[in-house]
Amino acid sequence: MVTKSKLKMALVAEQGVDFKKLNQKKQQKLARKEKKGKSAAEGEWEDVEAEGEEDDGESADEEEVEGESDDEAEKPKEIDFAGIDESDSESSDDEGEGIEGDGASDDEDDEDIPMSDLEDLDDEEKEDMIPHQRLTINNTAALTAALKRIALPISKLPFSEHQSITTSEPVKIEDVSDDLNRELAFYAQSLSAVQEARGLFKKEGVPFTRPTDYFAEMVKADEHMAKIKAKLIDEAAGKKASADARKQRDLKKFGKQVQVAKLQERQKETKQTMDKIKLLKRKRQGADTDTTNEADLFDVALEEETKPSRGDRENRPNKRAKKDAKFGHGGKKRFGKSGDAASTGDIRGFSSRKMKGQTKTRPGKARRAGARK
């Protein structure tokens, strides 16, 4: 359990420290603390304080044993204890607050509501709440003491030992909810640190850049990187697909316009040819004599186009005339079908035989007699 360097162990042996005993002591103390934690808070406070002192005394001993603490670290500790005690007693008077780690302080969180958070509520909504101001505890002396106890001597260590860089100026972020600028500030901070660090590494002769043929396990495994890559590709593909779809849609819209335009153009063309034909016709009517010449004058295509239409027009039955003949057009329409003197006197279609009802087909007497036989 206790693993320390040989030298340290020798030192320990000389001083006669029993680790088991120390451990036992510690556990006993913890048990005691636990018991007391259940008792009243105020009582606990004093106890804890006392124990805290004990603790520190012991820890100092341990540190001596380990030979790690130096004289500088110990001196301020003594001074600071006074400060700790004072501040502790102040804070404990104000509020009977459990220090034991998490439980007590968290239960309290349920009740505590800082006034600042309530300001934006309506009066009606406020009435059920019990405003409770959280106390500020900022024991500067104790904090600095604690820091001194654990601090690494950064100024004395070579840079490659700690690799920490603090910016020369505090990073200012106006609006933390402005994601882009916030991340940019973080990026800039880290980048400047890297640039500074690279110089320092170079000065100390510490390798910085990984050679390209140095392969080792990475934080993100290959399959994870593959996943990321797949996602990137997916995203790009999606973007491309959507762009394509949009293009297609636009084209479709445009294509319709093109189609309409084409149709219109065709119509226009046919109209133009018709006009040409009409013009041609009129010209022909004007000069009938030189038809032979005219046929030569025009293109064959025009000839072809004009020929069938001419034939159609002339062979077409004159519907209007027929209709006029049938139903009448102009002039007196009444009594058109009634008889008059002329029609009465017309005996062209009269036959006396027909009037008598005889037909020519009756055979002669002999034939009739012969047929009877």
Place this chain on the structure above:
Amino acid sequence: MASVYKSLSKTAGQKDEAPTNGIKKNKQRVLILSSRGITYRHRHLLNDLASLLPHGRKDAKLDTKSKLYQLNELAELYNCNNVFFFEARKGKDLYLWMSKAPNGPTVKFHMQNLHTMEELHFTGNCLKGSRPILSFDATFDSEPHLRLLKELFLHIFGVPKGARKSKPFIDHVMGFTLADGKVWIRNYQISETEKALNPAAEEGSAKKEKNKETEVSLVEIGPRFVLTPIVIQEGSFGGPIIYENKEFVSPNQVRSEIRLKKAGRYNARAEQGIERLAKKGELGLRSTGGRVMPKDALDTAELFA
């Protein structure tokens, strides 16, 4: 490959002997563990961080949430002088405890906006166990409690030289920035690219000449999270509170406030109903109770009685 590593580590070993005279060596080991009841995201974040800390020792979940001093013994058992403990509450809130194991101090943070490496899909990557450059905001030096935080970050996130699984090259940087009373933590890969071939444009900076013609840019690796310091204790998981953040609002409180707000709305509505009834009674419009109106002489009941 092994030869490269050997040669590099040999040179590093020679350098090691120099600072031993009197100055404490940076020797850190971190016990990484969580309480029970963490969600998968918390667990993944813990794994991510553990993979970034080669000097860490991951342990099984701690069973208790009230007896955190047990962590000290555990740390001693594993020879760790730092404890990095995730405490989950109610299956949603995550608190981070960072402690110097035997004697403190201990800092308790509330962790928010956490995103694991896996869900962030950043393209950055780094060697497992390479030592990060830690970049701190200058604000950390402004107040004693912030300086303490910085020191703890330095011990826990900084990989000590010669740590067991550490790699000899530096390829990532961790940024710690204070903004809005919170510590924002980011992790970037350092990617070096050959400088673009127009020396005329960038002649001015002398630094770049020193940098052997490579340009540094960063690619984020992840994870991301934000820490709100809540409390600092003098001991390790015990001892007096030497700092308490007044501005911290616990998530429980936020939730209860929302609930109370809703309750307040109901109360207002109920009150309105009562008021309306009273008003109607006052006008004599209620059939029972309220003011009884005097009978008018021209009332139908009077006229046709």
